[in-house]
Amino acid sequence: MSLLMQNFDYHRPTSLEDLTVLVSDCRKGGRAFAFSAGGTDIIPQLKSDTLHPDCLISLGGLKDLNHIEKRGNRLIIGSLTTLHDLANNDLIRGYLPALAHAAHKVASPQIRNRATIGGNIMVDNRCIYINQSEINRECHAPCFKADGDVCHLVKSAKRGDDILCQARFVSDTAPILLLLGARIAVMGANGTREMALNDLYLRDGIDNRSLEVGDIITAIEVGIPENDTALHYEKLTIRNALDFPSLGVGVRVTDGAVSVALTGLNTLPGLFHAKPGDFDNFDDMIDHICAEAMDFAKTYNQDFFPRHYRKNMIPVFIRRGLDKIIKDKS
Amino acid sequence: MKILTLTINDVSHSKAVPPTMTLLDFLRDEVGLTGTKNGCDSGECGCCTVMVGGKPMLSCLMLALDAEGHEVTTIEGIAKGNDLHPVQEAMVEKGAIQCGYCTPAMVINGVHLLDNNDSPTDDEVKECISATVCRCTGYNSIERAIHSAAEKMREKQHG
Missing domain, CATH: 3.10.20.30 (Beta-grasp domain)
Structure with a gap:
């Protein structure tokens, strides 16, 4: 017997024009809708009843959004490119090996065959109290993310607070994309616009993306870094073959300057930069950036690793990423 | 509907x-x-x-x-009539099946791997079955079966 989903209407547009019409019809009819790309994160939410749309719009039929191409010194990645294709694409492996590696670190081989890069940067924030079966969830009072009135991590939280929900940001590909200064093309009711990926992410675990209802990401654009740049992504998980990151660290070194991007440690990704001129020596610079990263991390007990362990692993993983970059260079 | x-x-x-x-x-x-x-x-x-x-x-x-x-x-x-696929044969020969609940998935993963790679490394075999949980065999016999199937398929191909 399988977990049952609440009933919804299903649509599978085959062109962006059809999609626009469909979205506008749903809007006019006052019907709540959800988009599904690969569906590997949406379907568990439908099964555990944390998401209950009137209408599910499957994006799988939009073949035009599945491509990777090089334009000048930039790579354009269609948002429906699967993580498997991204990790194994010659252009990505050649120009952005760290992105191929990060895509390969997402979930399992079967999920990467289905899940998309657009879905991965949009993956909903997670918390141990909400992302579980409905039966288990019923052991607790419903939290804010489940339309309830309590946060089980921050008991003093109340409606009206700046940050209501502490659900973690868990995309594996976002840190490397942010370190590469990725931009995204977003199609909405008023046409297509472009924005920095960094501007997509908001501070609250529930209202965690800056897109309007009905917006979809059509492409991700990434500049090819110069030869003096190297990147690496390191991830801590319980089960390497499957799990979301308990913490993920992207490291970028460009001509001595170091940048670090974090995932899994706060409601949104963290991004920090340090230039060698501002510090006495390299070790001081790394100590500084590690301290900043640890400061940023809000490690509540919402993961299978104890909170202090996760926090203390941040500098370890930053240094591990740097070591890998230095080792690869020499 | x-x-x-x-x-x-x-x-x-x-x-x-x-x-x-x-x-x-x-x-x-x-x-x-x-x-x-x-x-x-x-x-x-x-x-x-x-x-x-x-x-x-x-x-x-x-x-x-x-x-x-x-x-x-x-x-x-996967099998053609009564002829098992080399991966299925090898699973039987290497004792890679106990309760059998994960076996269909292990076979599908193995067949896909060998369709694309006729001589996978240990790591590639491990990765291919990494997200399929087996609570009986301890995985080693399944890895041996996939390697053995790869060998059989190579032999068949090169006569």
Whole structure:
């Protein structure tokens, strides 16, 4: 017997024009809708009843959004490119090996065959109290993310607070994309616009993306870094073959300057930069950036690793990423 | 309800399905192909792996309607009549089957790996079965079976 989903209407547009019409019809009819790309994160939410749309719009039929191409010194990645294709694409492996590696670190081989890069940067924030079966969830009072009135991590939280929900940001590909200064093309009711990926992410675990209802990401654009740049992504998980990151660290070194991007440690990704001129020596610079990263991390007990362990692993993983970059260079 | 037409193991099936039905339930309950197993129903155990468009995917994390237009291959479509696939043969020979619940998924993963790579390394074999949970064998016998199947397939190919 399988977990049952609440009933919804299903649509599978085959062109962006059809999609626009469909979205506008749903809007006019006052019907709540959800988009599904690969569906590997949406379907568990439908099964555990944390998401209950009137209408599910499957994006799988939009073949035009599945491509990777090089334009000048930039790579354009269609948002429906699967993580498997991204990790194994010659252009990505050649120009952005760290992105191929990060895509390969997402979930399992079967999920990467289905899940998309657009879905991965949009993956909903997670918390141990909400992302579980409905039966288990019923052991607790419903939290804010489940339309309830309590946060089980921050008991003093109340409606009206700046940050209501502490659900973690868990995309594996976002840190490397942010370190590469990725931009995204977003199609909405008023046409297509472009924005920095960094501007997509908001501070609250529930209202965690800056897109309007009905917006979809059509492409991700990434500049090819110069030869003096190297990147690496390191991830801590319980089960390497499957799990979301308990913490993920992207490291970028460009001509001595170091940048670090974090995932899994706060409601949104963290991004920090340090230039060698501002510090006495390299070790001081790394100590500084590690301290900043640890400061940023809000490690509540919402993961299978104890909170202090996760926090203390941040500098370890930053240094591990740097070591890998230095080792690869020499 | 929508009418779904799907080619499964080279046979076309047309059924009326609700949008909420997963590919897994469609295969097991509508088409009667119960070789594909339902383990966790949430993408964690890998038991429900089938090939969709030639790639292993989790049928519990996929709506049946989303599979439209893709060929689906389940464990029932791997053997040709009474002739087992080399991966299946090797699983029997190497004692890689105990309770059998993960076996269909392990076979699908192994077949896909060897279709694309006739001499996989240890790491590649491990990765290919990494997301399918087996609670009996301890995985070693399954890895040995896939290596042994690779050898058989190479021998067959090179005569």
